[in-house]
Amino acid sequence: MERVLEYLSEADTQVLARLRSAGEAWIVGGWVRDSIIGRPDTDDKPIDIATSLLPAEVKELFPRSLMVGEKYGTVVVRLDEGVVGEPSWEVTTLRSEGTYG
DSSP: OHHHHTTOOHHHHHHHHHHHTTSOEEEESHHHHHHHTTOTTGGGSOOEEEESSOHHHHHHHOTTOEEEEGGGTEEEEEOTTOOTTOOEEEEEEOOOSSOOO
């Protein structure tokens, strides 16, 4: 696990901490796989996050977020800086199979 955590940027850590201050959050998807096997291009890959928070709760934590898949509980999180080309994170609410809501 430590090997995976070393690939997180300061911004990644900030997003996870803010989500975890209000609920639960896990890094999921291809980024995890690539980090575990040590692929060198992990820095360029977006991080997908699964959370116990509802989309509205995520939006409250990150006001600049975009509701891109509200039907499925997906929000693109952007930090508050407003910098062109800033990183973003796709955050999706945990759900059972089927549609969200």
